[in-house]
Amino acid sequence: MSRYEVNSLLYRLKKDRTFRARFNADPKGALDGLDLTDAERAAFLARDMRRINALGGYLHLVMSVPGMAAHVTHAEPE
Amino acid sequence: MGKIVFAAAMSHVLDPDYYQAACGLSGRRKVEACMAEIEKLGDSFLARRPDALIVVADDHLNAFSFNAVPAMCVRIGRYVTRMTQDEAEAFDKVLDGMPERYALHEELANRILEDGVGAGFDLALSWEAPIDHAFLSPVMTMHGTRSVTPLVPIWINCFVAPQPTPGRCFALGRHISRVVAKSPWDVGIIATGGLSHFPELLLPRVGESDVVFDRKLLRWLTEGEHEPLQSLTPGELHKAGEHEFLNWMVLIGAVTPARADVRYFGELGRINLAAVEWRVG
Numbered sequence: 001m002s003r004y005e006v007n008s009l010l011y012r013l014k015k016d017r018t019f020r021a022r023f024n025a026d027p028k029g030a031l032d033g034l035d036l037t038d039a040e041r042a043a044f045l046a047r048d049m050r051r052i053n054a055l056g057g058y059l060h061l062v063m064s065v066p067g068m069a070a071h072v073t074h075a076e077p078e
Numbered sequence: 079m080g081k082i083v084f085a086a087a088m089s090h091v092l093d094p095d096y097y098q099a100a101c102g103l104s105g106r107r108k109v110e111a112c113m114a115e116i117e118k119l120g121d122s123f124l125a126r127r128p129d130a131l132i133v134v135a136d137d138h139l140n141a142f143s144f145n146a147v148p149a150m151c152v153r154i155g156r157y158v159t160r161m162t163q164d165e166a167e168a169f170d171k172v173l174d175g176m177p178e179r180y181a182l183h184e185e186l187a188n189r190i191l192e193d194g195v196g197a198g199f200d201l202a203l204s205w206e207a208p209i210d211h212a213f214l215s216p217v218m219t220m221h222g223t224r225s226v227t228p229l230v231p232i233w234i235n236c237f238v239a240p241q242p243t244p245g246r247c248f249a250l251g252r253h254i255s256r257v258v259a260k261s262p263w264d265v266g267i268i269a270t271g272g273l274s275h276f277p278e279l280l281l282p283r284v285g286e287s288d289v290v291f292d293r294k295l296l297r298w299l300t301e302g303e304h305e306p307l308q309s310l311t312p313g314e315l316h317k318a319g320e321h322e323f324l325n326w327m328v329l330i331g332a333v334t335p336a337r338a339d340v341r342y343f344g345e346l347g348r349i350n351l352a353a354v355e356w357r358v359g
């Protein structure tokens with residue numbers, strides 16, 4: 001697991017509109033050359049934010065990447 | 079001689095639409111009730127005709143990047159802008175309708191920074207960092223349509239390990255108290271964030287705020303018991319989802335031994351909302 005690589009990629013997806021558009025158009029190509037593990041790469045390609053979080057993705061980034069943000073609805077306490 | 083004329087701490091995701099989507103209609107009702115109390119706190123604050131408002135909050139990798147994550151940072155300069163985010167999601171989106179630029183209390187910020195470094199606090203400084211919802215949601219809820227008081231934003235690294243200790247945050251608050259006392263200004267201070275929450279995807283514990291821990295903290299605050307707070311460890315705060323209580327610790331250090339009154343506490347399962355005011359001024 002490369003915590004830095006995962007989070008810096010999330011940060012670019014959140015802040016860099018051009019990179020985000022490239023990722024949306026060609027996700028595999030956008031990830032080429034990045035130092036990700038197979039599991040990390042697969043999670044990004046699947047846009048699986050919960051998995052990315054489990055792999056060390058910083059929660060506030062996971063929650064706020066435009067178009068990819070993951071949200072979970074919780075029931076009210078009784 | 080200056081003084082702290084107002085002190086309050088409060089949750090900082092203040093977005094009824096967000097809570098309705100995440101927690102249903104009662105989520106909306108609870109955050110609206112919390113916001114109503116924060117609006118009243120704003121009335122109380124502004125009635126004291128303050129010269130400045132110190133805001134202690136945390137960054138969400140909006141102001142800072144992996145280029146550098148400061149443990150404690152003072153925003154200096156004449157103005158600060160709000161964070162902008164293309165196609166904003168969730169609580170970034172609430173910023174969209176807010177003013178873009180806010181005046182800073184430049185001299186107070188400089189004194190906190192310069193005297194702090196002189197006193198052994200290796201504070202980071204920023205001329206350019208923008209402020210996000212952690213600062214602006216409480217500030218704008220307090221001020222409404224009224225002119226915003228000149229701000230002194232201070233960031234505490236609450237989320238990117240290793241964070242500063244609760245005791246060190248308390249000590250920074252003591253330093254702020256000394257700076258204000260030597261100044262000619264009447265100053266308000268707010269700390270934002272919390273209470274207990276495990277932002278939704280954090281594994282292995284999704285949701286489930288720690289109500290027992292929150293109530294223990296609030297009891298200590300209302301009784302003015304600040305010694306046990308200083309002994310808290312980062313590990314305890316992490317386990318209880320109290321990461322953002324580090325911001326509160328700065329405020330507590332600034333006003334100790336003042337007691338607090340809980341204006342609002344509401345359980346939402348995934349986060350407990352709170353608004354607390356200290357008896358100062």
